[in-house]
Amino acid sequence: ASQHELLEMFRDLHLTVKFAPGALKFGMITISSGLMEEIANCQDDELLMAKRDLIVRGTTTEFKVGPDNILRCNGRVCVPDVKNLRNTILEEAHKSKLSIHPGTTKMYQDLR
Numbered sequence: 001a002s003q004h005e006l007l008e009m010f011r012d013l014h015l016t017v018k019f020a021p022g023a024l025k026f027g028m029i030t031i032s033s034g035l036m037e038e039i040a041n042c043q044d045d046e047l048l049m050a051k052r053d054l055i056v057r058g059t060t061t062e063f064k065v066g067p068d069n070i071l072r073c074n075g076r077v078c079v080p081d082v083k084n085l086r087n088t089i090l091e092e093a094h095k096s097k098l099s100i101h102p103g104t105t106k107m108y109q110d111l112r
Contacts, residue, residue, distance in 0.1 A: 005075065011093070012036065012077075035088065035089065035092060036070065036077075038085065039070060039077060039079055039080070039085065040068065040069055040070045042080040042082045042085060043070065043071050043078065043080050044080075045080045045081060045082075047080075047081070048071055048078055048080055051063045051071060051073075052065065052071060062074050063078075
């Protein structure tokens with residue numbers, strides 16, 4: 001995965017990383033995002049089900065279902081047209097410390 005893809009995946013997790021003195025050890029970590037679960041639960045609308053049918057028939061390469069059962073188009077999560085879900089995603093992304101506008105140093109300042 002490219003650095004941009006990794007940054008996008010990290011942003012989707014809504015994590016905060018804090019470094020403590022001494023050794024940094026990782027074991028198996030299971031992370032659950034309520035927002036991603038909500039997206040997965042809402043992906044049963046007519047349009048997205050038609051895309052899943054294309055996958056089953058093998059007639060598309062741009063759509064895939066990941067191990068988390070979330071439909072993606074070219075690696076991006078397909079968000080169903082549910083009333084408040086898209087607004088919630090936009091609000092979460094805007095609040096993220098990794099969210100920056102071109103030409104700003106917000107992420108650098110937040111990580112300092």
